[in-house]
Amino acid sequence: MTTRSDPTEALPTHRPSPPAPSTPLLSLRGLSVRFRMPAEERDGDRGGRRRGTAPPRYVAAVTDATLDLLPGEVLALVGESGCGKSVMAGAVLGLLPGNAEIAGAAMAGGIDLTTADERTLARRVRGRLIGLVPQSPGTHLTPVRTIRAQLEEAVRELHGLPRRTPRGRLREEAERAADRAWFPLDHLDAYPHELSGGLAQRAATALALVGDAPVLLADEPTTGLDRPLVERTVDQLRLLADQGRGVLIVTHDLAAAERVADRIAVMYAGRIVEVAQAREFFAGAGPRHPYAAGLLDALPSRAFTPIAGMPPELSRLPGGCAFAARCAHATDVCREGVPALLTPSAPGPAATGTGTVPAAPASGAVACHHPLGAPAARPRPKPPAEDLEPVHD
Numbered sequence: 024m025t026t027r028s029d030p031t032e033a034l035p036t037h038r039p040s041p042p043a044p045s046t047p048l049l050s051l052r053g054l055s056v057r058f059r060m061p062a063e064e065r066d067g068d069r070g071g072r073r074r075g076t077a078p079p080r081y082v083a084a085v086t087d088a089t090l091d092l093l094p095g096e097v098l099a100l101v102g103e104s105g106c107g108k109s110v111m112a113g114a115v116l117g118l119l120p121g122n123a124e125i126a127g128a129a130m131a132g133g134i135d136l137t138t139a140d141e142r143t144l145a146r147r148v149r150g151r152l153i154g155l156v157p158q159s160p161g162t163h164l165t166p167v168r169t170i171r172a173q174l175e176e177a178v179r180e181l182h183g184l185p186r187r188t189p190r191g192r193l194r195e196e197a198e199r200a201a202d203r204a205w206f207p208l209d210h211l212d213a214y215p216h217e218l219s220g221g222l223a224q225r226a227a228t229a230l231a232l233v234g235d236a237p238v239l240l241a242d243e244p245t246t247g248l249d250r251p252l253v254e255r256t257v258d259q260l261r262l263l264a265d266q267g268r269g270v271l272i273v274t275h276d277l278a279a280a281e282r283v284a285d286r287i288a289v290m291y292a293g294r295i296v297e298v299a300q301a302r303e304f305f306a307g308a309g310p311r312h313p314y315a316a317g318l319l320d321a322l323p324s325r326a327f328t329p330i331a332g333m334p335p336e337l338s339r340l341p342g343g344c345a346f347a348a349r350c351a352h353a354t355d356v357c358r359e360g361v362p363a364l365l366t367p368s369a370p371g372p373a374a375t376g377t378g379t380v381p382a383a384p385a386s387g388a389v390a391c392h393h394p395l396g397a398p399a400a401r402p403r404p405k406p407p408a409e410d411l412e413p414v415h416d
């Protein structure tokens with residue numbers, strides 16, 4: 024993809040104040056996804072139990088995720104590769120493979136996305152309630168068709184319009200979508216290869232905006248882009264949120280998240296382990312979960328110290344906190360029980376509210392038996408080898 028600069032790529036500097044937080048646009052409640060895997064012959068089975076009679080294995084890709092996405096906010100979902108971010112996004116769009124088993128709920132526009140049939144998902148959810156900003160505009164755009172033709176086709180499909188629909192209507196809707204993504208109308212007749220990287224990204228975003236969905240889901244929207252293009256891409260998502268949409272960015276790129284996110288949700292081994300205000304997380308008191316602190320410390324702009332060890336296999340999760348084996352703060356209690364996602368002020372689990380619909384943690388929630396920055400009265404674990412305490416305390 025080319026990344027040459029283009030004067031038409033300047034984004035408007037006007038930044039309207041975000042609307043007051045109100046009803047969530049997307050609500051996950053105890054969302055879990057596991058993949059059923061073919062049974063495996065285990066050690067000791069040979070000669071005894073025959074292959075195929077062993078119990079099936081499961082990959083616990085997402086476990087008990089509770090989270091709200093509010094109008095006007097950019098929420099960044101971060102975590103190491105394989106921790107379940109894309110599976111969570113796929114569950115929301117009804118795009119999981121056949122071996123996926125889902126529990127819990129994911130509500131948007133009054134529809135439970137986990138139980139909706141394919142017809143509902145295709146007609147009412149994808150593109151209409153939730154727009155998907157693709158990872159790689161280069162592969163998302165069809166090389167042999169102009170941007171205008173692709174947008175018009177998307178309009179036709181999304182609105183279920185017949186082939187004979189008057190051109191004017193398609194044209195108008197396509198131009199409206201281009202305009203929403205700040206794609207210059209005088210480039211609409213270009214082919215994808217004629218566009219700069221930034222304009223290709225905007226063309227792909229325009230496709231996601233054809234149905235003017237209130238929720239935008241961007242799974243790794245900046246992978247493979249150079250720094251200036253990363254910044255333009257996420258700034259554009261920020262502006263789309265400022266207009267009242269809810270934007271969920273799934274990313275490895277903590278610098279991009281710091282640049283545009285209002286809130287951060289950190290995932291580890293399939294669970295949300297921390298939800299924080301981005302300002303607090305990056306520039307204020309800092310992360311409260313030792314894993315989240317480790318992610319920040321791993322950044323080249325910070326301590327540049329990777330987290331020792333590897334995440335557990337999602338088909339063989341340990342009994343307690345999944346991070347305990349890598350955590351300098353872990354004690355016996357960590358290995359015994361999975362910590363609930365708690366906010367400091369809430370007496371019970373943050374995911375437990377009043378009424379039948381439990382509340383989601385807004386921010387300041389952490390799933391840790393020994394959260395960082397906790398009162399000194401908390402029993403302090405012994406650091407395992409080197410004295411690592413100053414890094415965290």
Ligand SMILES: Nc1ncnc2c1ncn2[C@@H]1O[C@H](COP(=O)(O)OP(=O)(O)OP(=O)(O)O)[C@@H](O)[C@H]1O
Pocket residue numbers: 058082084102103104105106107108109110111120122275337
């Ligand atoms: N169809 C599938 N069958 C079995 N396991 C799967 C399937 N799809 C994904 N997984 C597993 O689910 C886990 C979560 O994967 P996911 O793609 O959500 O990770 P991710 O956090 O998005 O990682 P990355 O940052 O690399 O994109 C991984 O262990 C992955 O191997």
Ligand code: NI
Pocket residue numbers: 108109110242243
């Ligand atoms: Ni992913």
